[in-house]
Amino acid sequence: MTNPVASASVVGRFAPSPTGRLHFGSLLAALASHCDARSRGGRWLVRIDDLDAARVVPGMDADILRTLEAYGFAWDGEVAYQSRNLVHYEAAFAKLRESAWLYPCGCSRKDLAEAPRAIDGSTLYPGTCREGLPPGKAARAWRFRAEGTVTFDDRIQGRVVEDLPREVGDFVVKRADGVFAYQLAVVIDDALGGVTDVVRGADLLGSTARQIALHRALELPVPRYAHLPVAVDAHGDKLSKQTLARPLEAAEASARIAQALDFLGHAPPAELRGAPPAELLAWAVAHWDIGKVPTIRQYYHPDTL
Numbered sequence: 001m002t003n004p005v006a007s008a009s010v011v012g013r014f015a016p017s018p019t020g021r022l023h024f025g026s027l028l029a030a031l032a033s034h035c036d037a038r039s040r041g042g043r044w045l046v047r048i049d050d051l052d053a054a055r056v057v058p059g060m061d062a063d064i065l066r067t068l069e070a071y072g073f074a075w076d077g078e079v080a081y082q083s084r085n086l087v088h089y090e091a092a093f094a095k096l097r098e099s100a101w102l103y104p105c106g107c108s109r110k111d112l113a114e115a116p117r118a119i120d121g122s123t124l125y126p127g128t129c130r131e132g133l134p135p136g137k138a139a140r141a142w143r144f145r146a147e148g149t150v151t152f153d154d155r156i157q158g159r160v161v162e163d164l165p166r167e168v169g170d171f172v173v174k175r176a177d178g179v180f181a182y183q184l185a186v187v188i189d190d191a192l193g194g195v196t197d198v199v200r201g202a203d204l205l206g207s208t209a210r211q212i213a214l215h216r217a218l219e220l221p222v223p224r225y226a227h228l229p230v231a232v233d234a235h236g237d238k239l240s241k242q243t244l245a246r247p248l249e250a251a252e253a254s255a256r257i258a259q260a261l262d263f264l265g266h267a268p269p270a271e272l273r274g275a276p277p278a279e280l281l282a283w284a285v286a287h288w289d290i291g292k293v294p295t296i297r298q299y300y301h302p303d304t305l
C-alpha cells in the first residue's frame with residue numbers, strides 16, 4: 001500500500017456515497033475536511049464511496065463532482081473510487097483471515113432477530129458461530145472478533161472509550177452477498193490515500209472504534225478523527241439523501257457556504273456574504289480553528305437550508 005501522497009504531513013478527505021445528490025450535511029463534511037487540511041498546508045482528497053453497487057445511482061458521481069466544483073472546491077490528484085480498490089480489500093481480508101481475526105458466520109438475519117442492539121442500532125452478535133459453525137450451518141458472512149477497549153481523542157467530541165465486545169460485538173467485514181462491509185473498506189481506502197485526518201459527521205462516531213480496531217489488526221497507521229455536529233431536520237432526524245434534504249444547487253453556492261460556516265462556528269464577515277464561493281472558502285481556510293466547531297447537534301429546519 002504505497003502511495004506518493006502518504007508522505008504529506010496532513011491529508012484530509014471527503015468521501016460521499018453516490019446514492020443521491022449532495023445536501024447540507026455533505027457540505028458540512030466537505031467544508032470542514034477541506035478547511036482542516038488546507039489550513040495546515042495539507043492535501044485534500046475526494047473519494048466516491050461506491051462499494052455498495054445496489055445503492056449507487058448511475059451518473060451521481062459526476063453530479064457530486066460538478067457540485068463540488070460549483071461550490072469552489074479543488075481536490076488533489078485523481079478522484080478515488082472504492083469500486084477500484086476491491087483487490088486491496090481482498091488482500092486485507094486475506095491478511096485478517098490468516099491471523100485468525102475473522103471467522104465465518106452462518107447466521108441469517110432471522111437467526112439474529114432477537115439479538116440485542118449495538119450502540120449504532122445494528123445487531124450485537126451473540127457469538128453463535130465464534131468457536132466454529134454449528135452443525136447444519138453454512139458460512140454466509142465473515143465476522144471480525146471484537147476484543148478489548150478502544151480509546152481515542154476525537155478532535156471535536158473529546159475522548160471516546162468503547163468496550164468493543166460489550167458495545168458493538170463481533171462485526172461483519174464481508175457480507176453474505178460477498179460485498180465488503182463499509183467498516184473494512186473505509187480503513188483500506190484511508191490507508192491507500194495516506195489520510196491522516198478524518199473529518200466527517202458525528203453519525204459515524206459509533207463506527208470509529210471498529211475502524212480503529214481494524215487499522216490496528218492490519219498494522220496500518222490510525223488517522224486522527226474529528227466528528228462534526230449533525231444537521232437535523234424538524235423531527236430530529238439527520239438530514240440525509242433518504243430524508244430528502246434539499247440538494248445543493250449551484251446557483252445558491254455562496255449562501256449555502258455561508259450558512260454552513262455559521263453552523264460550523266465560523267460565521268464569515270457581513271461584507272463577504274454573497275462573495276464567490278472560492279473567496280468564501282479562502283476566508284474559511286485562513287480563519288479555520290477546529291476548536292470553534294460546536295460539539296452539539298443543532299436544529300435546522302430543512303426549509304431554511
Ligand code: GLU
Pocket residue numbers: 015016017049186200204
Ligand atoms: N461514504 C460515507 C457517507 O457518505 C462516509 C464515509 C466516511 O466519511 O468515512 O456517509
